[in-house]
Amino acid sequence: MRFDKTEISLAAVAIALVLFGFVSPGWLIFLLTIAFAKALVVQGVVMQMRSGLVSFGQGLFYCIGGYTVGMGGQFFGIHDAIAALSLGMLVAIAVAMVLGLLLTRYRDIFFAMLSLAFSMILFGILVKSPELGSTDGFNVHNWTIFGWAPDGGESSQHTVFTLTILAGLVIAVLIHRYTKAGIGVICEAVRENEVRVEYLGLSPRWLLYGNYVSAAAVSALGGGLTALATGHVDPEMAYWTTSGEFIFIALLGGLGHVAAPFIAAVVFSVVRTYAIELVPHTWQMILGFTLLGVIVFLPKGLWSLVSRKKAGERA
Amino acid sequence: MTVILETKSLNKEFGAVIAAKDLDVRISKGEIVGVIGSNGAGKTTFINMVTGYLKPTRGEILFNGKSILGHSPRAITRAGMARSFQVAQLFPEMTVLDNLIVALAAAESPRPSFLSPLRSDKRIARAEDILREFGVENYRDSLVTAVPQGARKLVDIAMALIGNPQMLLLDEPTSGVSMDEKTGLMDTVMNAVRQHGVTVLFVEHDMDVVERYVSRVLAFYSGEIIADGQPSAVLADERVRDLVTGHRPTHKKGNGVS
Numbered sequence: 403m404r405f406d407k408t409e410i411s412l413a414a415v416a417i418a419l420v421l422f423g424f425v426s427p428g429w430l431i432f433l434l435t436i437a438f439a440k441a442l443v444v445q446g447v448v449m450q451m452r453s454g455l456v457s458f459g460q461g462l463f464y465c466i467g468g469y470t471v472g473m474g475g476q477f478f479g480i481h482d483a484i485a486a487l488s489l490g491m492l493v494a495i496a497v498a499m500v501l502g503l504l505l506t507r508y509r510d511i512f513f514a515m516l517s518l519a520f521s522m523i524l525f526g527i528l529v530k531s532p533e534l535g536s537t538d539g540f541n542v543h544n545w546t547i548f549g550w551a552p553d554g555g556e557s558s559q560h561t562v563f564t565l566t567i568l569a570g571l572v573i574a575v576l577i578h579r580y581t582k583a584g585i586g587v588i589c590e591a592v593r594e595n596e597v598r599v600e601y602l603g604l605s606p607r608w609l610l611y612g613n614y615v616s617a618a619a620v621s622a623l624g625g626g627l628t629a630l631a632t633g634h635v636d637p638e639m640a641y642w643t644t645s646g647e648f649i650f651i652a653l654l655g656g657l658g659h660v661a662a663p664f665i666a667a668v669v670f671s672v673v674r675t676y677a678i679e680l681v682p683h684t685w686q687m688i689l690g691f692t693l694l695g696v697i698v699f700l701p702k703g704l705w706s707l708v709s710r711k712k713a714g715e716r717a
Numbered sequence: 718m719t720v721i722l723e724t725k726s727l728n729k730e731f732g733a734v735i736a737a738k739d740l741d742v743r744i745s746k747g748e749i750v751g752v753i754g755s756n757g758a759g760k761t762t763f764i765n766m767v768t769g770y771l772k773p774t775r776g777e778i779l780f781n782g783k784s785i786l787g788h789s790p791r792a793i794t795r796a797g798m799a800r801s802f803q804v805a806q807l808f809p810e811m812t813v814l815d816n817l818i819v820a821l822a823a824a825e826s827p828r829p830s831f832l833s834p835l836r837s838d839k840r841i842a843r844a845e846d847i848l849r850e851f852g853v854e855n856y857r858d859s860l861v862t863a864v865p866q867g868a869r870k871l872v873d874i875a876m877a878l879i880g881n882p883q884m885l886l887l888d889e890p891t892s893g894v895s896m897d898e899k900t901g902l903m904d905t906v907m908n909a910v911r912q913h914g915v916t917v918l919f920v921e922h923d924m925d926v927v928e929r930y931v932s933r934v935l936a937f938y939s940g941e942i943i944a945d946g947q948p949s950a951v952l953a954d955e956r957v958r959d960l961v962t963g964h965r966p967t968h969k970k971g972n973g974v975s
Contacts, residue, residue, distance in 0.1 A: 582836070584822050584829025591808045591819050598806040601768070602823035603794040603880060609829070616831075 409575050412661065416571040423563045428556055433671050435563045435631045438570050440651065441667035442624030445577055446617035447652045448663055452581065453613050454593030458514045459521030460648050463494045463618040465640035466524070467625025469534070470494075472635040475543030483545045483565065487626040494622030498615040506610045521640050528637035539636025542629050562630045569627060570664065573620055578660045580616070589613050650689070654696055656703020666704055718745035720782075721884055721916050722767065722798075727776035729762050729940075736762040738940040740776070744918060746883075749910070751927040751948065752920045754937030754961055760920045761803065763937070764886050768800045769793045781883070795827065799882035803889045803920075805873035807861040813872055814857050817844040817879065824880040851875045852905055867898040874906055878913060885910065887919035891926055899923065903930055924952060924962055936961050 405413070423431055443464045450457050470490035474480035480489060505516055529537050544551065547565070552558040580586045592599050592606045599606050629635045638644060647670075655666030673692055677685035700706050722744040729737040737759045744750055754760045765771040767778055769790040778786050785793050794800075808816050821840045822829060829835075848854040851871045856864040861872060870890055877885060890906060891899045907930055910917050921927050927934060927948055934951040936944040938960045944951045951957055 576832070579832045579834075582834050583832050584826075584835045585831050587815075587835045588819060588822065588829050591811070594808040594810055595806055597802075598808065598876070599823075600790045601794055601800060601806070602820055602876065603791045604823050604827055604829070605789075605791055612831075 405575075406578075408578055408660070412571055412574050412578070415661075416567050419567050420564050423560055423567075428559055431559050431563045432631065433675065434668065435559070435566050436628060437667040437671040438566045438664060439624045439627035439631060440648070440671075441664040442570060442573055442627065443621040444624075444648050444651045444655070444663040444667060445573060445660070446619075446621035446624075447648045448655075448657055449577065449580075449589075449613055449617040449620070451652060452586070452593065452657055453589035453610055455509065455513050455610065455614075456649065457517040457617075457645070458642065458649065459517035459519070459645050460617075460621050461640045461642070461645035462517070462521035462524055463498065463621035464625035464628070464644065464648070465521070465528070465635075465637070466490065466494045466497060467622030467627075468629035468635040468639050469528070469625075470622070471545075471626040471629040472540060472542045473534070475545060476540060481543060481546050482549075483547050483562075483630055486545065487569070487623060487630075490622045490626040491619045494618045495615055498618030502611045502614040502618075506607050506614060518642055518645065521645055522642060525637050525640040525642075528640065535636070537637060539634060539638075542633045542635060545630060559631075562627065566627045566631070569623060573623065574660050574664070577620070581660065585609060585612060650693060653693065654704055656700070656705040658702060658705040658709050662703060662705035669704065718747070720744065721746045721780065722918070723779040724763075724767065725777040725779075727763070727766060727778065728774045729759075729766060729771060730774045735940045737766065737773070740942060742935065742942070742945075744884075744916060746916055747914070748916055748933055749907075749931050750918045751931035751934045752918060752937060753922070753924070753927060753934060753951075753957075757939075758937035758961070759940040760937050761888055762940075764800065764888050764918075764920060767793075768798060768886060791827075794880065794882070797883035798886065799877040799880055799884070800886040801870070801874045801877045801888060801890060803892055805861075805866075805869040807869060807872060807876070809860065809862045811861065812858050813848065813853060813861055813864060813868075814841070814844050816861055816872055816876060817847055820876040820879040847875050847879065850909060852901075865898075867894045867902050870894060870902060871905060875909070878909060878915070881913065882915060884916040884918070887917065889920050889922065891921065891923055899926060900929075928952065 443460055446463065447457055447460050467490035470493045471486040474486040474489055480486050501520055505513060508516055528534055534540060547561065552561045588599065588604065589609055592609055596606045625639060651663060651666045651670050654670060655662030674685065674689060677688035681688060696703065720743050722742070724740050724742045727737055727740040740763060752760045752763070762771060766773045769788050772787065777784060780796055780798055785796060808819065818836055818840050821843055822835055845854070848857055853868045853871050856868050861869055874887065874890065891902060894902055903926055931948055933946065934948045935942050936951050936957045943960065944954045944957050952962060
């Protein structure tokens with residue numbers, strides 16, 4: 403298997419981050435873990451944006467990934483983190499395969515609102531489920547990796563951080579290849595001209611279906627990692643504001659590169675953390691101004707700063 | 718000769734408007750057929766019905782003897798009937814080369830790969846051959862929005878031909894193209910079509926182009942075919958002159974109008 407420059411750079415950054423984890427304070431490890439886990443959910447949003455669809459309900463799969471990890475430990479004796487994360491992805495794939503049959507018939511705002519509707523249906527079900535803690539949710543059982551149990555506290559934090567970085571690396575490499583592969587490029591072609599794609603003998607709907615299911619799996623992994631990191635799941639994961647946060651991060655980073663959602667998620671976490679710290683009652687306003695600034699000055703997201711610099715160097 | 722496309726009593730109604738009325742058309746393999754008619758005569762409606770874009774209200778469409786009525790555009794394309802559009806249908810944020818590469822990948826398989834790169838050396842080389850065949854190699858790395866209208870039309874037609882169709886339907890291939898470019902564009906297209914051995918049906922408003930390139934003409938008026946035959950005969954037909962071309966041709970009225 404050959405790796406290109408982007409993939410090697412991603413691996414180098416991942417190794418550096420894992421090493422950084424050993425020397426950095428716990429609060430920063432936690433912030434980065436959550437940021438990178440959410441970045442995986444955002445990767446799912448970005449995959450769909452590239453095909454011209456904006457999901458207002460990606461929280462659905464984030465929540466499915468999280469709750470599967472939680473329920474696996476609490477009710478089914480699945481304590482292995484890898485098994486629980488994989489199960490979360492499989493459940494998300496199964497759900498996406500059913501919902502995708504309906505959703506991929508729709509475009510634009512109709513797709514956006516339907517995706518939101520399904521997410522809110524899950525939220526409603528969870529809120530009305532006392533067995534799952536209703537609005538409070540429930541704690542995730544202690545987990546292991548291949549039989550090894552972290553000591554708890556800092557050890558768990560480092561382990562889930564490393565796991566998130568490694569999962570992020572694998573997913574980033576796969577998505578990087580996916581965007582350059584037939585389905586990735588042709589999904590972009592669907593966004594640009596669906597009629598032409600149809601008259602090339604391809605089915606735009608089934609292309610979007612494959613893309614939707616793949617995006618669901620990636621987003622569920624992000625949800626599962628968040629559940630492991632926080633040790634708790636609750637219905638907020640499927641709430642519309644959570645899905646809005648993923649769109650916010652996607653717009654912040656832009657669609658230009660597979661690394662963009664990771665960078666944007668870290669920037670988002672930092673801005674939000676400091677905004678809450680400095681102006682606890684109006685932190686949303688700071689986020690609003692940040693998004694406004696990005697849309698006005700960097701309409702292609704933070705990554706356009708990098709791509710502009712590269713273009714300048716080439717010129 | 719073997720009939721490749723046949724329509725039987727094809728009708729299309731949009732409410733009270735009759736866009737196509739009892740169209741009976743038989744196209745034989747290897748024919749190059751021109752479709753003429755004023756705006757709103759039903760030419761594009763006919764092409765749209767045959768290629769699955771519009772569902773006929775009544776009637777039958779046979780391609781190679783098999784019904785394609787109700788089939789999706791992609792199924793009809795896969796069956797061997799391709800089309801180009803009045804306004805070139807391309808991928809505007811991609812380069813000319815990438816447009817062709819997408820078409821090549823689509824022609825290879827209806828299920829694109831999830832991980833193999835689309836831009837393989839083999840596809841790039843094939844796309845470059847096509848660029849040269851259509852004389853648009855200078856625009857290889859230009860975004861399609863940045864190339865002239867004539868070149869865009871050629872890329873559109875090249876993409877339609879990439880899947881090696883048996884039949885090609887061209888909707889006004891020279892519309893929006895300057896008078897100087899028209900002949901060059903049509904020569905390029907017809908050379909490619911002959912090399913691929915494709916049956917062609919094309920809608921055209923320019924009667925000089927029609928006379929020069931087609932072996933048969935269908936004249937549409939108000940959703941009906943009012944003349945069908947050799948170009949010289951159809952263009953000399955009284956009703957065609959009155960209702961379609963609006964002028965008397967310089968050549969003599971011929972036979973063969975059905």
